Amino acid sequence: MEFDLIARIRDRCAHRRGDVALGIGDDAALLDVPAGQQLVACTDTLVAGVHFPVATAPEDIGWKALAVNLSDLAAMGAEPVWALLALTLPDADARFVERFADGFAALAGKHAVALIGGDTTQGPLSITVTALGFVPRGAALTRGGAHAGDAVFVTGALGDAAGALHELQDSGLGLRRQDAGANTGKADGPEGEPQERRVSRDSKPRLEASRKRLLQRMRRPRPRVAAGLALHGVASACIDVSDGLLADLRHVCTASGVGAEVDADALPFSAELRAEFDDAACRDFALTGGDDYELCFTVPPGCEDRVAAALAAAGCDATRIGRVVAGSGVRIMDAQGNVVTPPRAGWEHFSR
Ligand code: ADP
Numbered sequence: 001m002e003f004d005l006i007a008r009i010r011d012r013c014a015h016r017r018g019d020v021a022l023g024i025g026d027d028a029a030l031l032d033v034p035a036g037q038q039l040v041a042c043t044d045t046l047v048a049g050v051h052f053p054v055a056t057a058p059e060d061i062g063w064k065a066l067a068v069n070l071s072d073l074a075a076m077g078a079e080p081v082w083a084l085l086a087l088t089l090p091d092a093d094a095r096f097v098e099r100f101a102d103g104f105a106a107l108a109g110k111h112a113v114a115l116i117g118g119d120t121t122q123g124p125l126s127i128t129v130t131a132l133g134f135v136p137r138g139a140a141l142t143r144g145g146a147h148a149g150d151a152v153f154v155t156g157a158l159g160d161a162a163g164a165l166h167e168l169q170d171s172g173l174g175l176r177r178q179d180a181g182a183n184t185g186k187a188d189g190p191e192g193e194p195q196e197r198r199v200s201r202d203s204k205p206r207l208e209a210s211r212k213r214l215l216q217r218m219r220r221p222r223p224r225v226a227a228g229l230a231l232h233g234v235a236s237a238c239i240d241v242s243d244g245l246l247a248d249l250r251h252v253c254t255a256s257g258v259g260a261e262v263d264a265d266a267l268p269f270s271a272e273l274r275a276e277f278d279d280a281a282c283r284d285f286a287l288t289g290g291d292d293y294e295l296c297f298t299v300p301p302g303c304e305d306r307v308a309a310a311l312a313a314a315g316c317d318a319t320r321i322g323r324v325v326a327g328s329g330v331r332i333m334d335a336q337g338n339v340v341t342p343p344r345a346g347w348e349h350f351s352r
């Protein structure tokens, strides 16, 4: 049965590459790495009920399992090339596996990523993807290169996935509260009651449409691969925003031995998020919500025009949200230059 499942996965992940000398089917894959390139490797696990609601469509789980890994490669400035897939399944549900593989293949095909192997075991649903990519020797973007005086940028818009999760939680379809305590974007009122954070100035059909787009952003995140490649030679440091801007920018600060100031009013929100939530909620989602998979990067003084041009050519927009300063830690500033206290630190496992 295991081999039948592997065959179904292989058949559906049809993208083949010339640099795969030996793919799925032997004890291990054999791969050709071009001269002058460094191999970039990362792995991430998704556990049902922790990283995605149990009721998530299999196609969306497959897409997301690859997307979170391609996002890590993007943050290194790497071109994604190959992936391995370790699947733990509660039972040999062929239809589930086919649908999962279709979602995985949809994203893999977009980025010309070949599935080169994996493992298939029985147990509670959990997916581990290992992604491999290339970066020209010495060109990788790391977390450690930011300097005081650099500008801090973020691609796209923040907070959409956390907003979508908030919606699901309200309708009872989301992650269990105890699993996702730090990641719900849920603000509690003075008596511990959930506060109403919606703004309902929009008409009902328009709200439905924006809700759908937020859910799509949560279920099918688009890794910023082209942006990562465009940042070669201009960004001093880079990270992908998977745990919330605060937590992830803090990693850059720690690795670089610097601090950062973020202008609360500069945070980019989508029109869809704004249609659904008030400013304070948008800000909470952006700072601590997680699952955005945008890139946060720093740019040395005088390089901002080059960055803007390179990203525009890559079809990606970016917003300047703050600056790197001497010291340590991340401070959020309001328009008057006062420090704002953020609600939570961001998503962290084993935080209790
Ligand atoms: P082994 O017992 O030697 O580990 P497996 O039966 O686990 O072999 O795997 C056989 C082949 O199928 C290997 O090439 C492996 O990489 C591939 N494979 C197994 N599971 C998956 C999967 N979920 N996705 C892709 N390839 C897989």
Ligand code: MG
Residues within 6 Å of the ligand: 118, 119, 120
């Ligand atoms: Mg095996």
